[in-house]
Amino acid sequence: MQSLGTRRVYHQNDAVSTLPLYRSAPPLEVRLEDFEAFAVDRLRVLKAISDGLSRGKKPEEMEKLVEELWKTHMKQPKLSEAGNKDVISHFVLRLVYCRTEDLRKWFLSMETMLFRYRFKLQSPEAQRALMADLDLPYKAVNTAEFESVKDKVSQVARSIVQPPPTEDAKFYKVPFEEVPELVASRRVYIHQGNAYVAMNQVVSLVVTQFRSFLSKALILTNRKWTSSIKEQEKDRLTPIVEELSTSYLGPDYSQPRESAEISLKDIDHLAKSSFPLCMRHLYEKLKEDHHLKHGGRMQLGLFLKGVGLNLDDALAFWRAEFSQKVGAERFDKEYAYNIRHNYGREGKRTDYTPFSCQKVISSTPGVGDHHGCPFRHFSEENLRAALGRMGVGNRGMDDIIDKVRNRHYQVACTLTFEAVHGSTCDAGINHPNQYFIDSQKVLQSKLLEYMSIKDAEETIILLANISNCEPAHHVKQKNF
């Protein structure tokens, strides 16, 4: 950064509490290099939170993680400077992450998560002050009413293994819509549309408010960005902003791989050699049942799209399976729509991106479903059997299971990759399509050794043949 040009950006009115609500951008002078450096530091925090979540860390572990991350990346020598860095970095990233639906969604959940745990780390006084700042219209339940629900409230507390409320415990009575996360996990007593929220749960209320406020703010920021800032700042901030979002989220595999489209006849080989377990399982179930429920069709369908299956082949592929079960006619009528939809040819016409590990891990497969992450969603017994079928030996198996028990699902998948391919995967597995590409790379280099040729441009498609021990000349023939 050559320019040391300073610029009026934000004003400071949240400095009283150590946790700002980021209501308005403060008028602060910011050096251009701080603009970027602060944002990168905050991104490190958000990215690590995202990783923590996809590893299935428990709330207590997350709390500790956030505390440490904040100390490591956001600390400044002076308290006021730390406050400024917090606010500045937040507003810079707002600019960076306001620009598409996906970016907004990611930023919104990570910032909300960060806010949640930082709120929990505040003193009770600071928490109350923040609630007052947010202007939450809720009053504590009075004694008479508390008596009437005390039994039920205690029952809920016991059901989630918490001590029953004391006589002077404070409860807030709020519409259930305000605390969706407490409702979803049955952590509150709900009666006639109202949830009875304990003092130690108010973080949910606060977070809901924070989230909805930030969500609206991001939409507004986006409007401002497209209407004026982007053009005005095209020589200075715009390049930084655009760089920041792409450099950190990693590839989303929404565009099929440049190197090759795959063709229908290769899928079978590829599934055996280069699909991660989640996709391999879906693929095998599809072959077996000639059917997959919606979640499975999405997960596998988008993955195949990312791998390079074009729409026509995708339709042919799914039709070939489904028609054995429901008939070709019903397939065309009821299922083809979804497949075209995935390719952005129907409905909103959005080109959907393949699911990342985080999304796969956080899904909730139900009866008859086969999607999700096998490392998380399989029983140990089923997982062992599945890994065995992939060719994982006993020694590797125990390591993998050990990771699974500690809920390091992506690490377990990485170890599986290494066991199956006999080579290391330093970056770790973050995306099923990354697994596929890395697998192809490994197999390609093996193929090169095997065939002793340098020019492998056109061979990549048929790498799977190695695992089937087909002779090299066969591979060549198919290519020409």
Next chain:
Amino acid sequence: MNPGEAENCREDMEIDGNGPEMPAQRHVDIMPDGFNANYLKAYYGKVFPHSDIFKWMCYGHDGKHPGCDPTYLSRREFSFTLDNDIYLRFQSYTSAYELESSIKEKCPFKIDIGPVYSVNPAKRHAYAQTGDNVFTPVERELIFDIDITDYDDVRFCCSGADICLDCWPLMTVAIKVIDTALRDDFGFIHILWAYSGRRGVHCWVCDAKARRLSNEQRASIADYFRVYKGNENSNKKVSLVGPVLHPFLARSYTDVLRDFFEGKMLLSQNILSTEEKYEKILDMIPDESVAAELRGKWQEMRKAYGSKDDINVVRWEQLKSLLCSAKLKHIQGLRRCIEEIIFSFTYPRLDMEVSKHMNHLLKAPFCVHPKTGRVCVPIDPNNCEEFDPTAVPTLSQLLQELNMSGSRADMDDELDRTSLGRAVRYFRSSFLQPLLRSCKEEIESAYNSRLQQSKNNLSW
């Protein structure tokens, strides 16, 4: 839904009933009872309660009150499946006349109801030109879809799309559990249950508050109801942790599930009668030695069973007394085991995705199921035990009834002469009328408060 919420609103849709189905059921097509386009035309012409559906979908906005929103109905998506498998999405109507004549003219095999959008869905492309993504769902009933095919691992009488009076009570139980919670816990009032025409039930929660829930809030309610977590890839189907159950689960268990399981299902499904069946239950016992002890007893019993007591009941009592016995108190996980077994077998299994998103379509009540010819009639949750899916009027039966009694002009009278009369009367008196009363009040009070607000603004 909060219009600013940066949620990914997928314009995703799934068509009702795309679960795995056996090709075998296709033969139902040629049932003697018959379903064909001509019958359907007569049904839409003489029996289908057009005006009731219209009034429902207007939610009071068809009135003369200045607070009514005249665009309300026109923003609702209807979707028709026609005879020749043509699927028409994003139909919209501005009047009762338009809706009725479109149905009569197109004679859809199925009518689906979608959400109310921000703009008329038929004109969505015109709005899309403006670039700002304004075409988005803004209101939608909270809906639930329960399908008996999802119970195939716990019913042994039928499978797939078949139902009988032995397995149907599972649906009755689902209605009771969900209906009570929707009313007592969530405080909803205007709830319509309907038979889906073949193998399940639909639920429409129509309170204003319910219609405006965001996707996240919908998901939270669906998750509140979720107990059943596993599938065939993971062992455990139901996992109940904690020293006591949440009040909602405890109530469902003591009021509905336990009695149903012990009093009915144990016998009707012969849950412990054979080795294959009881192994399923033994699998759910987390302690291998306990399971082995029971297995031993039960294998022994099979050799010489002469008692007049039902074998299912006897074995269940043995299981219960062993699991509750003092010597096993210390074993982790056994405490909840009986509850877990009962929940696994009886607790409602919702199709979660249907409830979680505003843009899911759901078949309208009073449609006729093309495979069974049965009408999707409302079910009274207070008397849901009495509902018999095999006695639901079919298309051909209704037309016969009409023919038998000659033709008269009065429409309502016509309906009353068919066996659908009772269903329509129930729909009106127990669901539609109270709903419309609430809607009117809400429109008035919203209007008055707006009026008050603008007065205040003027006085500044």
